[in-house]
Amino acid sequence: MTDVRIDRTETSGTFSLDGGTWEVENNVWVVGDDSACVVIDPAHDLDAVARLVGDRTVQAVLLTHAHDDHSALAPEAGRRFGAPVHLHPEEAPLWRLAHGEDAPETTDLADGQRIAVGDTELEVLHTPGHSPGSVCFYGPELAWEGETPVVFSGDTLFQGGPGATGRSFSDFPTIVASITDRLLVLPVETSVLTGHGPATRIGDEAPHRQEWLDRGE
Structure with missing residues (x-):
């Protein structure tokens, strides 16, 4: 059994795209053991993230995608924690929207890549649809x-069901295909730790796939 644990905090802020701005609450995940960790989507409040990190070394800041509620503070998080920021290269247009044409460079994520975390690994799953370079991180040994x-x-x-589509760079059939x-x-018992809201399980969501398709975008 791995010594790596999962910590969570919820932060509040805004999400802006296509001329609109919405109030949102984001889940921020810190994954690691007592000495080192990675931070997933450090949104809105870096002090809250730092409290979860404590005195551990942050090995990487991992972004599931580049919408500004997930990525706006990522460069600052990288500097504060002394860690590289990892993002799928197909998120470049959204990264530039969040950070301007001179957006800071990131370290590329690739489908199937394995990221060491303590005595275990996270596997990168490219899951486009909500955005072109959206990824999920699978931890087969994590609980x-x-x-x-x-x-x-x-x-x-x-x-x-699926994340939102209908905005720039998103596509409903693509997200359903990625999820499928x-x-x-x-495994049906897999816990789905989301970017917003409560966790769920693969086995709880899978039976509703046809309902998503019937509902459409």
Whole structure:
């Protein structure tokens, strides 16, 4: 059994895209052991994130996607924690929207890449649809509330179905295909640790796929 644990905090702020701005609450996940960790989507409040990190070394800041509620503070987080910021290269247009044409460079994530965290690994799953370079992080040895394994789904899959589409750079058929091909094939007991709102399980969401398709975008 791994010594790596999962810590969570919820932060509040805004999300802006396509001329609109919305109030949002984000889940921030810190994954690691007593000495080192990674931070997933450090949103809105870096002091709250730092309290979760404590005196541990941050090995990487991992972004599920580049919407500004997830990524606006990522460069500052990288500087504060002395860690590289990792993002899928297909998120470049949204990264520039969040940070301008002179946006800071990031370290590329690739589908199938494995990221060492303590004595275990996270696997990168490219799951486009909510945005072109959205990714999930699968931890086959990690546990949440006593259940193993887990997947950090960002805004790809929530309790109740797919993440939002209909805005720039998103596509409903693509997100359903990503969920079907990359997430619903995971063990039914997999905990889905989302970018917003409560966790769910693959086995709780899979039976509703046809309902998503019928509902459409």
